[in-house]
Amino acid sequence: MSALLAAVDLTAGFHDHVVLRDATLRIAAGRRIALLGANGSGKTTLLRCLSGALRPSAGRVEVGGRPLSHDRASLRAHRRLVQLVLQDPDAQLFSADVTQDVSFGPLNLGLDDSAAWARVEEALDLLSITHLAERPTHHLSYGERKRVAIAGAVAMRPEVLLLDEPTAGLDPMGVGELLDTLRRLDTTVVLATHDVDLALAWADEVAVVCGGAVTQGDPALLGDADLIGRARLRMPWQLELVARLGLPAAPAARTMDDVVSRLGTQR
Amino acid sequence: MSALLAAVDLTAGFHDHVVLRDATLRIAAGRRIALLGANGSGKTTLLRCLSGALRPSAGRVEVGGRPLSHDRASLRAHRRLVQLVLQDPDAQLFSADVTQDVSFGPLNLGLDDSAAWARVEEALDLLSITHLAERPTHHLSYGERKRVAIAGAVAMRPEVLLLDEPTAGLDPMGVGELLDTLRRLDTTVVLATHDVDLALAWADEVAVVCGGAVTQGDPALLGDADLIGRARLRMPWQLELVARLGLPAAPAARTMDDVVSRLGTQR
Amino acid sequence: MTSHQTTIDDAAWASPWRRRRVGEKVLLSVSLVLTALLTPAWPGCVLVAAVSVFFIVGPARIRPGLLLTVMIAPLTFLVMGSLPVAFQFGGTGWGIGGLRISPDGLGTALGLVAHGVAGTLALMVVATTTPMVDVVTWMRSLRVPDPLLDVASLMYRLLFVLLSTALAVRQAQVARLGDAASWRRRWRAVADTLGSIILRTWARATALQRGLEGRGYEEAMRTLSPRRQRNWGFVCGAVASVAGVWAACWVLS
Amino acid sequence: MHIAEGFLPPLQCAAWFAASTPFVIHGARAVIRASKESPENKLLLAAAGAFTFVLSAIKLPSVTGSSSHPTGTGAGAILFGPPVMAFLGTVVLLFQALLLAHGGLTTLGANVFSMAIAGPWAGYAMWKLLRRVSAPTWLGVFSAMAVADLVTYCVTSLQLAIAHPDATEGFGGALAKFLSVFALTQIPLAIAEGVLGVLLFGFFTRV
Numbered sequence: 001m002s003a004l005l006a007a008v009d010l011t012a013g014f015h016d017h018v019v020l021r022d023a024t025l026r027i028a029a030g031r032r033i034a035l036l037g038a039n040g041s042g043k044t045t046l047l048r049c050l051s052g053a054l055r056p057s058a059g060r061v062e063v064g065g066r067p068l069s070h071d072r073a074s075l076r077a078h079r080r081l082v083q084l085v086l087q088d089p090d091a092q093l094f095s096a097d098v099t100q101d102v103s104f105g106p107l108n109l110g111l112d113d114s115a116a117w118a119r120v121e122e123a124l125d126l127l128s129i130t131h132l133a134e135r136p137t138h139h140l141s142y143g144e145r146k147r148v149a150i151a152g153a154v155a156m157r158p159e160v161l162l163l164d165e166p167t168a169g170l171d172p173m174g175v176g177e178l179l180d181t182l183r184r185l186d187t188t189v190v191l192a193t194h195d196v197d198l199a200l201a202w203a204d205e206v207a208v209v210c211g212g213a214v215t216q217g218d219p220a221l222l223g224d225a226d227l228i229g230r231a232r233l234r235m236p237w238q239l240e241l242v243a244r245l246g247l248p249a250a251p252a253a254r255t256m257d258d259v260v261s262r263l264g265t266q267r
Numbered sequence: 268m269s270a271l272l273a274a275v276d277l278t279a280g281f282h283d284h285v286v287l288r289d290a291t292l293r294i295a296a297g298r299r300i301a302l303l304g305a306n307g308s309g310k311t312t313l314l315r316c317l318s319g320a321l322r323p324s325a326g327r328v329e330v331g332g333r334p335l336s337h338d339r340a341s342l343r344a345h346r347r348l349v350q351l352v353l354q355d356p357d358a359q360l361f362s363a364d365v366t367q368d369v370s371f372g373p374l375n376l377g378l379d380d381s382a383a384w385a386r387v388e389e390a391l392d393l394l395s396i397t398h399l400a401e402r403p404t405h406h407l408s409y410g411e412r413k414r415v416a417i418a419g420a421v422a423m424r425p426e427v428l429l430l431d432e433p434t435a436g437l438d439p440m441g442v443g444e445l446l447d448t449l450r451r452l453d454t455t456v457v458l459a460t461h462d463v464d465l466a467l468a469w470a471d472e473v474a475v476v477c478g479g480a481v482t483q484g485d486p487a488l489l490g491d492a493d494l495i496g497r498a499r500l501r502m503p504w505q506l507e508l509v510a511r512l513g514l515p516a517a518p519a520a521r522t523m524d525d526v527v528s529r530l531g532t533q534r
Numbered sequence: 535m536t537s538h539q540t541t542i543d544d545a546a547w548a549s550p551w552r553r554r555r556v557g558e559k560v561l562l563s564v565s566l567v568l569t570a571l572l573t574p575a576w577p578g579c580v581l582v583a584a585v586s587v588f589f590i591v592g593p594a595r596i597r598p599g600l601l602l603t604v605m606i607a608p609l610t611f612l613v614m615g616s617l618p619v620a621f622q623f624g625g626t627g628w629g630i631g632g633l634r635i636s637p638d639g640l641g642t643a644l645g646l647v648a649h650g651v652a653g654t655l656a657l658m659v660v661a662t663t664t665p666m667v668d669v670v671t672w673m674r675s676l677r678v679p680d681p682l683l684d685v686a687s688l689m690y691r692l693l694f695v696l697l698s699t700a701l702a703v704r705q706a707q708v709a710r711l712g713d714a715a716s717w718r719r720r721w722r723a724v725a726d727t728l729g730s731i732i733l734r735t736w737a738r739a740t741a742l743q744r745g746l747e748g749r750g751y752e753e754a755m756r757t758l759s760p761r762r763q764r765n766w767g768f769v770c771g772a773v774a775s776v777a778g779v780w781a782a783c784w785v786l787s
Numbered sequence: 788m789h790i791a792e793g794f795l796p797p798l799q800c801a802a803w804f805a806a807s808t809p810f811v812i813h814g815a816r817a818v819i820r821a822s823k824e825s826p827e828n829k830l831l832l833a834a835a836g837a838f839t840f841v842l843s844a845i846k847l848p849s850v851t852g853s854s855s856h857p858t859g860t861g862a863g864a865i866l867f868g869p870p871v872m873a874f875l876g877t878v879v880l881l882f883q884a885l886l887l888a889h890g891g892l893t894t895l896g897a898n899v900f901s902m903a904i905a906g907p908w909a910g911y912a913m914w915k916l917l918r919r920v921s922a923p924t925w926l927g928v929f930s931a932m933a934v935a936d937l938v939t940y941c942v943t944s945l946q947l948a949i950a951h952p953d954a955t956e957g958f959g960g961a962l963a964k965f966l967s968v969f970a971l972t973q974i975p976l977a978i979a980e981g982v983l984g985v986l987l988f989g990f991f992t993r994v
Contacts, residue, residue, distance in 0.1 A: 091702035375750030618964035653793030688833030725986030
């Protein structure tokens with residue numbers, strides 16, 4: 001089966017500094033993928049390549065098995081399919097108020113005003129920020145701005161949503177609410193994060209960026225001490241605890257519930 | 268014993284919006300205190316009051332038991348004692364290169380050039396960023412800028428270092444390195460964070476900001492489900508696991524080692 | 535940051551001449567600039583251009599490609615600005631309307647381009663090897679009042695912060711198909727972007743002010759800057775090169 | 788539109804430096820005064836200067852096919868007054884000469900005169916005049932920004948015509964030539980910048 005979206009043997013970077021080297025990531029439809037890696041490892045670069053914003057110096061981005069060409073028409077079509085939300089909401093928000101900002105994408109899709117309105121309402125509703133609709137963007141808190149930025153992408157109804165550190169800077173309950181929202185969305189999601197515990201509990205698949213390459217696999221991959229060490233991550237507590245107690249690693253205990261039931265049966 | 272630094276019955280906010288109401292936090296010399304709370308709960312406001320940057324509308328900041336008056340001379344003396352590192356490094360870095368930036372504080376203390384140089388070298392060394400000394404600020408990564416901002420405060424050799432979300436946005440190993448650095452520093456540290464697991468493992472004391480007030484106590488306080496819920500936090504996994512398994516809460520299991528040994532003795 | 539706005543600055547920070555005294559580089563660069571201005575196109579400007587290129591891509595190790603990119607903007611102006619000089623009213627020969635290309639006009643225009651190219655290359659000797667902020671710091675020794683230099687060096691820091699925000703916002707708009715919008719909506723987007731950046735710039739300046747106050751900022755913005763050794767070899771080399779150009783002009787004319 | 792290095796004869800370079808210097812010193816005094824009043828002003832002025840520089844990174848939706856970007860000197864003059872703009876504009880021009888190779892060192896005096904002095908003062912005068920006759924604010928903003936641009940363009944053409952008069956028609960002929968060759972980009976830009984000013988004004992009434 002060809003992936004919905006894929007980076008194949010991608011090499012990319014800035015000036016002389018190569019960040020990714022022969023990196024491959026395949027994103028199957030409907031999956032939730034957590035992208036992990038150290039600061040500066042190339043997570044953002046990979047997301048930018050996948051979104052079409054950055055052109056790799058070698059390798060290719062594939063959409064449904066076909067290579068993405070970087071001409072204007074292809075990129076436009078690509079942006080209907082794939083939306084990237086940047087880490088800093090201020091890089092994305094520019095309009096005077098929330099409704100205007102969220103409507104920017106839908107109107108650019110060529111929707112008429114009433115269809116665009118419907119999209120805006122839908123997106124605000126999905127992100128549980130209907131109450132912010134008429135608020136000026138510049139008076140919102142950080143957490144609120146993050147949600148508005150995501151709403152702006154969601155309103156374009158992409159098939160793949162790429163999120164760069166959407167949970168960074170949110171309080172624990174805010175993180176929980178955001179993950180609930182992402183579950184409600186009916187899209188494929190790639191989420192870059194530093195939070196290994198969250199990745200283990202939330203993702204269907206993980207992809208670890210390390211040394212310019214990507215290692216993709218089951219979330220249990222985060223129990224690979226060698227990979228984790230090289231990638232400047234740490235092992236999720238769930239996996240570390242199970243390993244330290246000398247319990248069998250498989251099936252991986254991914255949530256608190258898993259750990260509790262695993263320990264319960266052992267005693 | 269009077270605290271080295273304290274906020275007593277503090278009320279503070281912006282315009283008509285009161286953020287803190289009768290908040291009290293006592294910081295004893297040599298302690299490591301984690302300050303927790305939701306986005307917008309008032310952690311930053313509290314830190315700014317403690318640093319003297321923000322004048323509370325009621326209540327007082329006490330230094331060694333004596334109230335801080337906000338005249339210029341007192342504030343000058345206060346800044347030698349207390350340094351605040353803001354969450355956004357770009358709100359603190361203003362020079363073109365790292366050495367220049369870090370030297371700003373020491374020179375403001377009235378040190379001569381050679382003494383200031385020594386302070387800069389010391390601070391860069393403590394933060395393990397000697398290699399960045401001549402690099403331009405705008406070429407640094409986010410994590411590097413965060414370290415430089417901390418170095419700028421450390422170079423002033425404060426007795427109390429207030430850090431607002433220093434670990435936000437850092438990869439797990441970067442967080443570990445930063446905490447190691449803070450252990451090496453011989454100062455009292457107050458660290459605001461959203462990371463409850465980290466707070467539990469690192470801090471001598473925790474302070475939870477909720478509803479404008481501060482609840483201060485032993486890190487085991489993070490096992491108080493009611494407080495944690497109101498403060499939009501979550502329980503650290505160490506405490507939650509122990510509770511879910513029906514094991515006695517005290518003494519609190521704070522680290523992976525604690526949990527492993529606790530579970531080991533139970534089996 | 536990937537932007538042509540920072541090409542010269544990036545090169546300057548990486549240049550092996552970064553650690554030379556600013557005064558020495560200014561001496562070399564400015565005397566070459568003045569030589570380009572004061573000597574005839576041949577041989578003066580040609581020699582100045584050659585000497586400048588030699589220093590830039592030679593000892594200062596700047597990529598020739600980079601130098602070429604940098605020269606596009608001034609060349610555009612030089613070509614456009616020389617056209618009205620090449621074409622003159624009246625006379626015979628090829629032309630548009632009442633304007634005709636004359637040999638005299640063409641000569642003057644080519645001379646102007648030569649002066650422009652040589653002068654710009656000479657200026658690039660200091661620009662590609664010296665971060666702007668070093669120049670500002672060096673101006674302290676020229677007794678320029680401190681507040682003015684503080685403003686200029688803060689500008690330097692802030693412009694990179696703003697530039698990265700501006701580029702990020704533009705890219706994010708393109709990601710949401712901003713380039714497919716109608717002309718009217720694109721104009722509005724540009725205005726809204728500028729407005730947002732102004733608001734954020736203000737917020738940043740205020741945040742920075744507070745951050746600096748916490749570090750003891752009251753009036754002066756004093757920082758340490760490394761002492762650079764005077765290099766007499768470099769000074770002599772600079773003087774010799776410029777003198778060489780003048781001597782060649784005198785001999786050849 | 789900045790006059791490139793080497794494009795003006797030496798004596799005229801010196802003359803334009805002499806013409807600009809009093810304005811720039813006047814502006815520098817205003818800046819020093821402002822920063823003595825409150826250290827915060829240094830940050831705000833630096834932010835304004837940085838913003839003026841960053842404008843050159845903002846491409847306007849194409850008007851003539853060529854890429855054009857706003858200069859913002861008109862708006863700066865309204866907000867900070869022409870003296871402060873004379874100083875900030877000088878620093879920005881120096882930055883542009885060294886960071887972007889736009890303009891030059893010996894032509895700095897001439898460029899400062901057209902962009903940081905004549906443009907802002909003309910824009911400011913237009914703004915004051917229209918305020919006096921109680922014209923709508925949007926018209927004032929539009930005119931100030933467009934006029935600042937137009938005057939800059941005219942003064943630059945004037946400087947070039949003085950430097951390089953036409954062989955037969957002299958100064959007048961040269962002025963006509965320079966005005967028309969740069970009109971292609973500069974007149975649409977002036978209008979564009981005026982429109983941008985009005986839209987920007989609209990933005991600030993909405994936030």
